[in-house]
Amino acid sequence: MMKKVLKAFAAGTITLSVMICSSVYGQSEAFVKIPDFEGPIPITETSHPFTVGGTDLAANGYVLEEYYVSGTSNVYDWGEDGSAEKPQVRTADAPYTTRIVVRKPQNTGSFSGNVWVELNNPSRGWDVEVQWPVVQEEVMSSRDIWVAMTAKPNVIAALKRVDEERYGKLSMDNPLPPEEQTAGLLPGEEGYDENLSKLYENGLVWDMFSQVGALMRDNNGPLAGYDVKYVFGTGESQTGFYLNTYAANFAEDAMLEEGKTVYDGFISASGAGKVIAINQALEPLGPDDPRSRLPQKHVPFMRIDSQGDIFRLGSYEWRREDCDDEDAGYRIYEIAGAPHGPSYIMGYQPLETDILKTGNLPSQVPYQYGGMEEKANHFYRQYMEKAMYYNFKEWVINGTLPPKAEPIEVTEDGTAFVYDEHGNVKGGVRSPALDVPTATYRELATEMEGQPYAWSFGSQEDFSTSKLQELYGVIEPQQTYVKMVEESADKLTEEGFLLPEDAAAISVQAQYTPIP
Numbered sequence: 001m002m003k004k005v006l007k008a009f010a011a012g013t014i015t016l017s018v019m020i021c022s023s024v025y026g027q028s029e030a031f032v033k034i035p036d037f038e039g040p041i042p043i044t045e046t047s048h049p050f051t052v053g054g055t056d057l058a059a060n061g062y063v064l065e066e067y068y069v070s071g072t073s074n075v076y077d078w079g080e081d082g083s084a085e086k087p088q089v090r091t092a093d094a095p096y097t098t099r100i101v102v103r104k105p106q107n108t109g110s111f112s113g114n115v116w117v118e119l120n121n122p123s124r125g126w127d128v129e130v131q132w133p134v135v136q137e138e139v140m141s142s143r144d145i146w147v148a149m150t151a152k153p154n155v156i157a158a159l160k161r162v163d164e165e166r167y168g169k170l171s172m173d174n175p176l177p178p179e180e181q182t183a184g185l186l187p188g189e190e191g192y193d194e195n196l197s198k199l200y201e202n203g204l205v206w207d208m209f210s211q212v213g214a215l216m217r218d219n220n221g222p223l224a225g226y227d228v229k230y231v232f233g234t235g236e237s238q239t240g241f242y243l244n245t246y247a248a249n250f251a252e253d254a255m256l257e258e259g260k261t262v263y264d265g266f267i268s269a270s271g272a273g274k275v276i277a278i279n280q281a282l283e284p285l286g287p288d289d290p291r292s293r294l295p296q297k298h299v300p301f302m303r304i305d306s307q308g309d310i311f312r313l314g315s316y317e318w319r320r321e322d323c324d325d326e327d328a329g330y331r332i333y334e335i336a337g338a339p340h341g342p343s344y345i346m347g348y349q350p351l352e353t354d355i356l357k358t359g360n361l362p363s364q365v366p367y368q369y370g371g372m373e374e375k376a377n378h379f380y381r382q383y384m385e386k387a388m389y390y391n392f393k394e395w396v397i398n399g400t401l402p403p404k405a406e407p408i409e410v411t412e413d414g415t416a417f418v419y420d421e422h423g424n425v426k427g428g429v430r431s432p433a434l435d436v437p438t439a440t441y442r443e444l445a446t447e448m449e450g451q452p453y454a455w456s457f458g459s460q461e462d463f464s465t466s467k468l469q470e471l472y473g474v475i476e477p478q479q480t481y482v483k484m485v486e487e488s489a490d491k492l493t494e495e496g497f498l499l500p501e502d503a504a505a506i507s508v509q510a511q512y513t514p515i516p
Helices: 002-011 131-142 153-162 202-217 238-249 343-347 352-357 381-398 465-472 477-495 500-511
Strands: 018-020 030-032 036-038 062-077 088-105 114-119 145-149 230-236 254-256 265-269 301-306 330-335 439-442 459-462
Touching: 030 202, 062 202, 088 202, 114 131, 114 202, 114 238, 131 145, 131 230, 131 265, 131 343, 131 381, 145 202, 153 352, 202 230, 202 238, 202 254, 230 238, 230 381, 238 265, 265 381, 301 381, 330 381, 381 500, 465 477, 477 500
Parallel strands: 114 145, 114 230, 230 265, 265 301, 301 330
Antiparallel strands: 018 030, 018 254, 036 062, 062 088, 088 145, 439 459
16 A cells, blocks of 8 residues: 555655654654545435535535545554553554545635544544534635544444445454454443444544545545645544544644645644543543643644533643744633533434434434423533634634633632622633623533433523513613623624624624513
8 A cells, every 4th residue: 555655656646645753653754645535425315424414505605525535544552561652553554444524615716725624523422523513604604624524433333324335334443353452342242332342443543534634635635626725623522532632642743745744733622631542442641641731842722611621521630821832832712601512503413313323322302402400501602612713723824823711710629610690600711691691501401311411511590580680770671781792792802702793693692682
């Protein structure tokens, strides 16, 4: 395969190459294999991509395509005694086939030059594209390309149950025979779980991610005809952990031939700063291990955590300071009032019939709110994140530093939040929802049996009529409320935490919010 790639490069049929430095491989520098791809995979009446709906792509001048991506990936560890400073190759050249879903402008001339690669979240047992629904409006208005990548083998097993003919060739098989593996079980054994199966290897993802990013830059790849200038990586929750791990240990060694890294920057959403194990037989590193931190020199990195991540996911333990260094730029944002899972994404999911075929769900309707509280947290996290994504591109492309924000306030012992008189947290990235409140926004919900993810959507308690009158008056309370919301939104727009169109949307929403 390597000879094939080098021969193609010399012949000019591959115009892009990637290098992984010797600090990772423990060997001489070598070109990373540009993966093969197949597609677009036909969409028919009986076969379609497993992907989120809810967006009229055609009305926005976008098209959706799905591709298979195949190559080989190394499995890494920390050396024989586990003390190596950089990942070492444990098993070389394990074959894989994953898939990507590409959303791109139909008109190549309108393309911005920016490509986002999202690692799909696998926590529910099926591919969840979380960041696309949250920031889709900003992505499409900017004319960026969005690529969703299947990143974990448990969801490959689920995809095969959905459509064996379409997804039968996908694979992240474990290159070691079962008797040589020290973790996981086989099907039929008591306690078997596809999350940690001897059939698969989660640790194939690191080279896969590098290779998919490089493929997006390839003039002969799925984006042929699009002038790609920047490639960014993103992920949410569990794949936020993946992204943190990749940025800490792999990203700076995955180099393009001209001396640039494959990825120009990263946004980790609700990743809490945490890392995961680099292969499935290992334990993840802790926050005090230097291998869990970004290297001294790294591409810009933005971390977006919610109030729901601070204690539930351990974000507080992984806090670090912002950095303006052009060779080690870092921003951390903690969105006050926001739950871990934005309720906004409930309207952007795959077909329910497809989700149920995955076989990894409770009996309830997918994404149904299942907390004991009356109402899920409806905080509009998407508005804040859209501004952060916009600011991130300005940072990488034009060198415009993004704004800084205070962390969410916690008690001196770091065990609880500090609240205002309305029960909302102090500090963090602010919003009119908290500064001109009509509700108390809680980061958690009390789970009911069979609803293991209810906590992630938080809960909300709307203010009573008497409290609204106390806050905004009895005479013209609506006008008072709307004016205060507009002032708050304008201030946040000036500070860079809201885009003008979203500030306007919040103001319109305020006009239709009954006060009292």
